[in-house]
Amino acid sequence: MLTSIELKTFIPAKDYPLSQAFYTALGFKPAWQSEEMSYFSHGEHCAFLLQNFYVKEQAKNFVMHMLVDDVEAWWAKVQAENIAERFGVRTIAPEDQPWGIREFIVFDPSGVLWRIGQNI
Numbered sequence: 001m002l003t004s005i006e007l008k009t010f011i012p013a014k015d016y017p018l019s020q021a022f023y024t025a026l027g028f029k030p031a032w033q034s035e036e037m038s039y040f041s042h043g044e045h046c047a048f049l050l051q052n053f054y055v056k057e058q059a060k061n062f063v064m065h066m067l068v069d070d071v072e073a074w075w076a077k078v079q080a081e082n083i084a085e086r087f088g089v090r091t092i093a094p095e096d097q098p099w100g101i102r103e104f105i106v107f108d109p110s111g112v113l114w115r116i117g118q119n120i
């Protein structure tokens with residue numbers, strides 16, 4: 001029988017140190033880092049690899065979706081960490097979506113769009 005353990009994506013970084021600081025401020029934990037890549041996680045099931053590599057077309061079309069149990073707490077973290085101003089990124093406050101998720105949007109410093117939401 002085939003079994004899967006984990007699925008991760010590679011997220012591009014235009015300014016690698018800035019992106020590392022952004023994801024740390026957002027609440028992700030860096031497990032390890034090198035000059036070319038960093039492994040970030042949150043809890044047991046959310047992880048990604050941040051790479052010191054950038055192609056504008058890729059980054060501007062990259063979307064991450066993270067399902068959380070308390071979207072308002074995550075939004076409060078974004079506000080408390082002053083993410084938009086500190087990192088020069090755009091955010092959109094939580095809204096109920098017709099597909100049954102309340103979510104907010106935050107763009108990372110490279111233009112990667114994150115949709116962070118909870119089921120409603």
